[in-house]
Amino acid sequence: MTRIYLVRHGQASFGTGHYDRLSPLGERQALLLGQHLRRMGFRADTWLSGSLDRQRSTLAAMLQGLEGGSPAEAHEGFNEYDHEAILGAYLPRVMADRGLTQETLAPLLGDNRQFQGLFTQVMQHWVDGTPHERPAFETWHAFQARVQAGLERLARSGHERIVAVSSGGPISLAVQVALGLSLEKTLALNWSIYNASVTELRVRRDGLALAGFNNVTHLELAGEPGLLTYR
Template sequence: MASIYLIRHGQASFGAENYDELSPLGRLQATLTGEYLARTGVVFDAAYSGSLERQKDTASLALASQTGSVSATVDARLDEVRNDEHLEYLLPKVVETRPEIKAIVDQGLDSSKRFQKVIEAVFNYWVSPECDEPNIQSWAEYSEGVHGVLRDIITNEGSGKTIGVFTSGGTIATLTAAVLKLPGSATYQFYEPVFNCSVTQIFYRADQVSLSYFNDCSFLREQSASRGEKLVTYR
């Protein structure tokens, strides 16, 4: 049975002028993830990543530990949910009916915890039938693209392959919900808990796709203990 490893990018630069670059910790996470995969016998026949710098850099650092030469094919359908777009166009609508979200916004979004609560609110509004904002990528367009790239990878690579996919939390959540045949409204539960550089494995054969495990970062926890560093992060 063929395997696809969905790997979230390493820690990006939250709060910095350019979020879309790995922090020093994110680069270390990506390197350690690659070493872990190689050490446990995961040899990729092919690899893919989104077009975001944090995704491409994570792929490059992780793939450096592969025994052969593997480069990641870039596909923008693996990019992250456009959270900036949601904050600009959807958040004003959410705060009109959610006073508790307005109160959080009024405190400022410089806190990771407050930011995540706002992302949850706008994400769940985005996937709902009530969202008809014409100025953003719709949930239907986004999710169809994510489902489509999975189908294309499976078709292009064929049976018996081991494939690495370097992407982001929203994409991993969307794919996980799709594999489990859950609706868009169930997607966020898989989005919030995704750790940086966590690994989610799915199996496929013919037209059957199944989830093996989700959001594993036990190798980073082990490294945290042995190195005396905090290596497990959400953001």
């Protein structure tokens, strides 16, 4: 039976000029995961990631902690959606709906809870395919198809154990496929996935089955404050 272990990347550099880069905490989270897998005697047939910097760096830190394993070629099928393009296209509409100005928007962007509310509205516009005036970028349906194709590729690979470092969006879609979740629940699930968490899927004749979700035992056992993060 093929088992696919989807790892969310470690904490990225949210709020900086280069989000697609692990923070020092993100590097620590990924290293701890690799060390935990080494203590467990975990082995995989192949190790891969999306092609984003934060995903590749997470895999590199994991393998450093594991002290073994060779990364496979990066697979763009497991990349996250382009949140910057989506925000650029739909945030002005959400601001208009809420009666926000640039001055009143700034404090909201610095507050995780407030930003989450804004981003949820932005994402709904993307999912709905609301027209926008920005250059074209990947649609929700194209994103779904890309992730699905990536999962199918792994399922047909013939490997028994596969580790793929990805992001919250693709992992949420994978769980949606396995459990038949509604779109609303899938979007909500995205916000609950911890950095450097592990989600396990099993490939069966009738499709994917969820065997484990959002596992952060490696971070909890470390006993270090602040290791559990969502962004």
